[in-house]
Amino acid sequence: MEKTQENPIRAILATMFVLAFALISGLSVAVGLYADGMGFESCKSWLVLIAWLAATCGLWSIPFITQKIRKNGEVAMDERGLKIFKNAAFAAVTVSMLYFLCVCFVALRIVGPNGSVSVNVIPAIFVGWIVIFQIALVFGNLILDRLG
């Protein structure tokens, strides 16, 4: 009963996530360097984004890491914690979608239906999205932890 098929699937998903993250971030830097030449400036925005994503992944994995480190058997993350985390992540994804809708709406209001927006704002929009996502995730966790 204790051992289920969930753990291998989770390990495969985690591996795929890490590989995808490494591939996308590596390709982003490679494209930046290829397009603008060698240098920090050419891939600065991507490096900031990658650093933020790496920090995010690091923060998310803190409960799992502390669980592995703890020797006295005290549990840091259990089934209820995971459930709360999943629900909070779902809420954060919903908030992200609303954020992107708002961005589209604001851009439409500023430049009008026939105007155009520079692609240079995309990194700023992504950084804004990460901030919004993190805030929604943290507040979702706190609220759900109080509720149940």
Add this chain to the structure above:
Amino acid sequence: MTQQQLADMAHVTRQTIIAIEADRYSPSLTLAFRIARIFDVSVEEVFQYCNGESDM
């Protein structure tokens, strides 16, 4: 037995035990069996199903 001792034996956090006691969280079948086994009783003696009950 304290909540912390039960939590340690059931491999969950104390907050989970508190939530189960307060009827704010329905444990998984695995956890329900684990808790019942700790008290050496059947699951039905620890948990009862109420119609229309939902978790979180």
